[in-house]
Amino acid sequence: xxxxxxxxxxxxxxxxxxxxxxxxxxxxxxxxxxxxxxxxxxxxxxxxxxxxxxxxxxxxxxxxxxxxxxxxxxxxxxxxxxxxxxxxxxxxxxxxxxxxxxxxxxxxxxxxxxxxxxxxxxxxxxxxxxxxxxxxxxxxxxxxxxxxxxxxxxxxxxxxxxxxxxxxxxxxxxxxxxxxxxxxxxxxxxxxxxxxxxxxxxxxxxxxxxxxxxxxxxxxxxxxxxxxxxxxxxxxxxxxxxxxxxxxxxxxxxxxxxxxxxxxxxxxxxxxxxxxxxxxxx
Amino acid sequence: xxxxxxxxxxxxxxxxxxxxxxxxxxxxxxxxxxxxxxxxxxxxxxxxxxxxxxxxxxxxxxxxxxxxxxxxxxxxxxxxxxxxxxxxxxxxxxxxxxxxxxxxxxxxxxxxxxxxxxxxxxxxxxxxxxxxxxxxxxxxxxxxxxxxxxxxxxxxxxxxxxxxxxxxxxxxxxxxxxxxxxxxxxxxxxxxxxxxxxxxxxxxxxxxxxxxxxxxxxxxxxxxxxxxxxxxxxxxxxxxxxxxxxxxxxxxxxxxxxxxxxxxxxxxxxxxxxxxx
Numbered sequence: 339x340x341x342x343x344x345x346x347x348x349x350x351x352x353x354x355x356x357x358x359x360x361x362x363x364x365x366x367x368x369x370x371x372x373x374x375x376x377x378x379x380x381x382x383x384x385x386x387x388x389x390x391x392x393x394x395x396x397x398x399x400x401x402x403x404x405x406x407x408x409x410x411x412x413x414x415x416x417x418x419x420x421x422x423x424x425x426x427x428x429x430x431x432x433x434x435x436x437x438x439x440x441x442x443x444x445x446x447x448x449x450x451x452x453x454x455x456x457x458x459x460x461x462x463x464x465x466x467x468x469x470x471x472x473x474x475x476x477x478x479x480x481x482x483x484x485x486x487x488x489x490x491x492x493x494x495x496x497x498x499x500x501x502x503x504x505x506x507x508x509x510x511x512x513x514x515x516x517x518x519x520x521x522x523x524x525x526x527x528x529x530x531x532x533x534x535x536x537x538x539x540x541x542x543x544x545x546x547x548x549x550x551x552x553x554x555x556x557x558x559x560x561x562x563x564x565x566x567x568x569x570x571x572x573x574x575x576x577x578x579x580x581x582x583x584x585x586x587x588x589x590x591x592x593x594x595x596x597x598x599x600x601x602x603x604x605x606x607x608x609x610x611x612x613x614x615x616x617x618x619x620x
Numbered sequence: 621x622x623x624x625x626x627x628x629x630x631x632x633x634x635x636x637x638x639x640x641x642x643x644x645x646x647x648x649x650x651x652x653x654x655x656x657x658x659x660x661x662x663x664x665x666x667x668x669x670x671x672x673x674x675x676x677x678x679x680x681x682x683x684x685x686x687x688x689x690x691x692x693x694x695x696x697x698x699x700x701x702x703x704x705x706x707x708x709x710x711x712x713x714x715x716x717x718x719x720x721x722x723x724x725x726x727x728x729x730x731x732x733x734x735x736x737x738x739x740x741x742x743x744x745x746x747x748x749x750x751x752x753x754x755x756x757x758x759x760x761x762x763x764x765x766x767x768x769x770x771x772x773x774x775x776x777x778x779x780x781x782x783x784x785x786x787x788x789x790x791x792x793x794x795x796x797x798x799x800x801x802x803x804x805x806x807x808x809x810x811x812x813x814x815x816x817x818x819x820x821x822x823x824x825x826x827x828x829x830x831x832x833x834x835x836x837x838x839x840x841x842x843x844x845x846x847x848x849x850x851x852x853x854x855x856x857x858x859x860x861x862x863x864x865x866x867x868x869x870x871x872x873x874x875x876x877x878x879x880x881x882x883x884x885x886x887x888x889x890x891x892x893x894x895x896x897x
Contacts, residue, residue, distance in 0.1 A: 391756065394760060396756050396759055396760065420759075420762055420764070421762075423759070423760065423762060424762050426760070427760075428756075428757070428760040430753045430756065430757055430760075431753070432752055432753065434752055434753040434754050434756065434757035435754075435757075436754055436757070436758075437748075437749075437754070438672075447761050447763070448761040448762060451761060451762050451763045452761075452762045497761070498760075501761075501762075
C-alpha cells in the first residue's frame with residue numbers, strides 16, 4: 339500500500355442497507371482517512387454497528403459501494419477480499435471470543451490461520467499483546483467464560499491487534515462496563531494509536547469515549563425519525579465542532595437529553611390512555 | 621381462524637408464502653452445501669480442529685447408540701416372536717432381526733438418535749456462535765467459517781455415523797440373540813445360523829450406504845440451521861428444533877428413495893436373483 343498520511347482508506351459511497359422490509363441505512367456517504375480516529379455516534383438502531391460490518395465487508399450493502407483504497411470491496415474475489423480483510427482488526431461488542439478455545443488460542447487464532455510462524459514466535463506475540471492490554475500470562479489457559487466483561491474486551495482487543503492491523507474497528511468498546519473499566523478501554527484505544535500508526539473507527543454512544551479518543555465525529559440518525567429527503571448523516575466534523583454544534587439533534591445527543599423524544603412519548607401515552615378509555619366497537 | 625383468513629386470497633396467499641419460503645430454504649441449503657463441500661476438495665481443516673469434533677460426535681455418541689441398538693434388537697424379538705411362533709417359524713427370528721436391523725431399522729434409528737443428539741447440538745452451538753458474533757469474528761480473522769465449522773462436522777458425521785450404525789446393528793443383533801435365547805428359549809445355533817445365512821453382503825452394503833447419506837444430511841441440515849438461526853435464545857432454540865425435525869424428515873425421505881434405488885440396482889446387477897430384502 340502506498341497511501342500517504344490523510345489519504346482516504348475506506349469510503350462509503352451512497353450506501354443503503356435493509357434487512358427484509360426494514361431499512362437501516364439510506365444513501366450514507368463518508369470516508370475514513372489514514373491515521374485518524376473516527377467516531378460514529380448515534381442512537382441505538384441508527385445503523386452504527388451495521389456500518390462497521392459493512393466497512394469490513396462482513397456484510398454486503400443493499401446498494402452503494404464500499405471502497406478500500408479506491409477499490410470496490412465487493413468487486414474483489416472472495417480470496418482477495420479475505421486477504422485484504424487481514425489489514426483490519428475488529429473488537430466486537432461482546433468481544434466474540436471463541437468459547438471452545440482458551441485465551442491463548444483465541445489471541446493466536448489469526449496468526450495460526452494466516453501465517454506460518456513457529457509456535458515460539460506466536461507465543462511471543464500473544465504474550466506481548468496480552469501485556470499491551472494489561473493482562474498477565476496466567477490468563478492464557480482460562481476459557482472466555484471464566485473472564486469478566488472487561489477482561490473479555492481486553493482479550494478481544496489483544497486478538498484484534500495480534501495481526502498488527504492498519505485499521506482498527508471498535509464496536510461499542512465500553513458498553514456494559516463500569517466507569518473505571520470504561521476508562522481503561524478508552525486509554526487502551528489511545529495507547530494502541532500511540533504505539534503503532536493505526537487508523538481507528540469507533541462506534542459508541544459514550545461521550546467519554548468520544549472526548550478521549552475522537553479526532554473526527556460522524557453522527558447517524560435513525561431512519562424512522564427522518565424525513566424521506568433528509569440525510570442520515572446529521573453531523574460530520576471534528577470532535578470540538580461536535581461538542582459545540584448548534585444542531586439540536588447533535589447537542590441533545592451529546593448532552594444526553596431526550597428533547598422532542600419526551601414530547602413524542604408524552605403524546606403516545608396520552609393516545610394510549612384515550613384509546614383505553616374509548617369503548618370498543620366490538 | 622378468522623373468516624378473513626379463510627377467504628380465498630388468505631388461504632392461497634398463505635400457501636404461496638409457505639411454498640416460496642420452502643423453495644427458498646431448499647435452494648439456500650443447496651448453495652450452502654455446495655459451498656461447504658467445495659472445501660473438501662481444496663483444503664481440509666487441521667487435525668487439531670478435526671479430532672475434537674470427531675471425538676465429540678463419534679466417541680461421545682457411542683453409549684447412546686449402543687443402548688438404542690441393543691433395545692431395538694430386543695424389541696424386534698419381542699414383537700416378531702408371537703407371530704413367527706404361530707407359523708412354527710420362531711427358529712428364524714435371527715434372520716428377521718438381523719435383516720431388519722442391518723438394512724432398515726439400524727441405519728434409520730441410529731441416524732434419528734444422532735440427529736437428536738448431534739444435529740441439535742451442532743445447530744445450537746453454531747446458532748450461539750452466530751448470535752454472539754463469533755462467526756463474524758472468524759471471518760474477521762481470515763478464517764472461512766464454512767471450512768472451519770462446517771467441514772469438520774460434515775466429515776465427522778459422514779465418516780462416523782456409518783461406523784456408529786455398524787455398532788448399533790451389532791449390539792442390536794446381540795440384544796436380539798440374548799432375549800431370544802435367555803427369555804424365549806430359542807436355540808443359539810438356530811439364531812446365528814439363520815442370521816448369517818439370510819443376510820448377504822448386499823444387505824450390509826445398502827444399510828451402510830444409507831447411513832453415509834444420513835450422516836451427510838444430518839451434518840448439512842444442522843449446520844445450515846445453525847448458520848441461519850434467528851436472534852437471541854429463541855432463535856437458537858428454534859434452530860436446534862428445526863435441525864432435528866428436518867433431519868428426521870430428510871432421513872425418512874432418503875430412506876425411501878435409497879431403498880427404491882438399491883432394490884432396482886439389485887435387479888440390474890443380478891437380473892435372475894430373488895431379492896432377499
